[in-house]
Amino acid sequence: MDFQDYVSVDCVIFGYDFERLKVLLLERVMLDQATHKVIFSDKILPGSHVLNNEPIEAAAKRVLVEFTGIEDIPLHQFKTFGDLDRLSRQERDILWLKNIHQDPSQRVLTVGFYSLVDANKYKLSVTKQQTHPEMFKRNPAWYDIETIPEEMAYDHKQILYEALSYLREGVKYNPLVFELLPEKFTLGLLQKIYETILNTTFDKRNFRRKLLKMPFIVPLEEKQQKVAHKPAQLYRFDWKLYQQVKRNNHDIML
Amino acid sequence: MDFQDYVSVDCVIFGYDFERLKVLLLERVMLDQATHKVIFSDKILPGSHVLNNEPIEAAAKRVLVEFTGIEDIPLHQFKTFGDLDRLSRQERDILWLKNIHQDPSQRVLTVGFYSLVDANKYKLSVTKQQTHPEMFKRNPAWYDIETIPEEMAYDHKQILYEALSYLREGVKYNPLVFELLPEKFTLGLLQKIYETILNTTFDKRNFRRKLLKMPFIVPLEEKQQKVAHKPAQLYRFDWKLYQQVKRNNHDIML
DNA sequence: GCAAAAGTGTTGCTATTACACCCATGC
DNA sequence: GCATGGGTGTAATAGCAACACTTTTGC
Known part of the structure; x- marks a missing residue:
């Protein structure tokens, strides 16, 4: 076991489409190996383990490219989440982790980043090679901030809402909106x-x-x-x- | 290698002694095994690895008790530091880590916490059993914020100054001062x-x-x-x- | 009586709020 | 000519900055 098994980053990308405030989420899907029926599907923030020799912000930028196609945006570190059971509070998280041969009781610390971008500027697409054929992340898409999906992976709903309040505070004292304009x-x-x-x-x-x-x-x-x-x-x-x-x-x- | 080898916490404890603003630092001392002469000595923030089954904030509280005797204070997470070489930029850090059998090139992510306390309220003392007889941390003491020691372990000077600016911002919008009054x-x-x-x-x-x-x-x-x-x-x-x-x-x- | 900090009001200035109408353009 | 968003001024109010003297106490 190595550094990269214990540390991850998650990105909360807020998008403004000149109408509403959105957030970028991926679909996490798990299929039955035999029947190819959907076992479950929920939403997940773009995130990933930090490679051993990769700075954390670089990791955040990498996962963004891999899972959304978004490149070259400023990211703002806002908080680190380290609850012992943050990966194992929901049954489907446990199922997912077991299937990618990760121990659900193993601890992973995640560093949260947020950003604010022009939601119309990017063609969203997943380019990362998905390693498990019946388990994958797909369909990066913008979700209206007023109707956040109920079902999210791990503690990602909490991370999202905390990012939102950092965004709302941040926007008052920092020129964040000019990063998207x-x-x-x-x-x-x-x-x-x-x-x-x-x-x-x-x-x-x-x-x-x-x-x-x-x-x-x-x-x-x-x-x-x-x-x-x-x-x-x-x-x-x-x-x-x-x-x-x-x-x-x-x-x-x- | 385990979670606890890769994640640490560091505490920047600001103290007000009803005169000046201070910060709490430990002395890190390395002695020559034979002659017992001081090889080097510098200052270090109270910090330590996070135990495998320990929440990060609990880790921060633990190290405070162990290295300073300060108990039961509110801690504010402010930033996570993860530079690849943050432990190996100075010769003496490399020396120190080698002697405690830790690879200086190994990466350790650290979560920074700060707090503001009454500097007169606590009797400072180290209670932690020090595992290496000729290498130890001692003498927790308050240092005036205007005269921060030049020589500090790892990236602790950077962490300290970042904490200071979080404190100065924080104090304007949060009732931090009432935590010390x-x-x-x-x-x-x-x-x-x-x-x-x-x-x-x-x-x-x-x-x-x-x-x-x-x-x-x-x-x-x-x-x-x-x-x-x-x-x-x-x-x-x-x-x-x-x-x-x-x-x-x-x-x-x- | 003197040193030391507490307590107190006014004035000018700046910032904030609330509010309604005309303007230039494309279609 | 109408729909659309752009652009503008004023008055009342609230908040902020600058300023100096008296009070109460312990010694």
């Missing part, structure tokens, strides 16, 4: 994102006043085109300026 | 603590106004006694009320 964006879009994530609404005029006071949100000499309404001013987020401002004044953003 | 306290003391931790000063009148508006800081029918100045009103922190208020309104405290 296109280079050029309108204030209307920005407002919609904040409203969706925080599940609230803001007054348009007050919101704009507040954001326009931030020096790192800089107007471009460019407007929207071909929209069926008054074209909006485009802005960009200046990361360098943001870093400068942040050094002096810790609490910015909403 | 005596049951009955004065507003003057409260202000001094915030000023020390955040390394700033506040206007007395504005500070009091702000804190007295918080319903969970409740005045007692009692004043200081036998002080060589006007005796101050005593207050207590009502944790139940705090929980209630917090449910509605997420961002409180300073």
Whole structure:
């Protein structure tokens, strides 16, 4: 037994599809070897063991590519989960682990990461070679945050909800939303994102006043085109300026 | 090799001695077996491997008792450190690990916890049986945060500084300071603590106004006694009320 | 009586809230 | 011409920052 048998990462990828807040989950399916009937199926976070010589964040990035096709996104470590029985609280988890020849009573610590991305930007796909023909993870898909599937692997529902509250806090003090926004964006879009994530609404005029006071949100000499309404001013987020401002004044953003 | 060989916890215990902010460190000493001369000595955070059947927070509490004598304090998980070479970047770390028959190139993930306590409340002492007679940890002691020792084990200096910034953020949004304060306290003391931790000063009148508006800081029918100045009103922190208020309104405290 | 910390109010400024209408565009 | 989201100002209120003197006690 080795380091990699005891440590894993799990990724909670939040996606905004310009309508709603979503989370990326895989389907975990176990088939009967003989009949090929489904024994069970539930949802699981993209995650995997950390290889012996792999930094933990690299492991998180690797599993994302392997199980979702998402590449090159910033990941935020939020919490480590180490309950003794976190892999063996549900019957189907035990069944699953036994079948991949892992002892369900063996302890695996998992480091949780979250991210916020544009849900429309990626074609989701599993590229990882699945080692057990009748047990596999498939169908990475976005699930609305308001209707999280009941049945999830291990302690993943707990991990998901904790990530959600880290996201909601994080978004208030860190420029997380600019990690998902296109280079050029309108204030209307920005407002919609904040409203969706925080599940609230803001007054348009007050919101704009507040954001326009931030020096790192800089107007471009460019407007929207071909929209069926008054074209909006485009802005960009200046990361360098943001870093400068942040050094002096810790609490910015909403 | 087992779970416990790959996962550890480290505790960054901040102490306030009613003057300055301190941090609790142990001395790590290695002696020459023959001459008993000191080969090296540096500082190390209280930490240890997590036992196979031990929850991670329990491990953190255990090592605190074993290496410092501090019992029953709230611990806050803040970050997990997993760099591949975090145990082998310094010559003396390699020497140390070889002598306790641990492979320096072996990877150990460590989960960091921090806490804030009254530095005067505890008699510090090491009770853990030290297994290698010429290599030991001793002398738990408070070190001023402004003069952190240069020489520290592994990546412990990094862990310490990251903990410090989590503390400084945490104290603004969570009632951490009330975990260290005596049951009955004065507003003057409260202000001094915030000023020390955040390394700033506040206007007395504005500070009091702000804190007295918080319903969970409740005045007692009692004043200081036998002080060589006007005796101050005593207050207590009502944790139940705090929980209630917090449910509605997420961002409180300073 | 003096040293030491407690306690207290006001003012100007800044930030926040609440609120309603016209504008430019594509179809 | 109508539907769509963009864009704008003001007034009332609440919160924040800056400021100095009196009080009570122990010694």
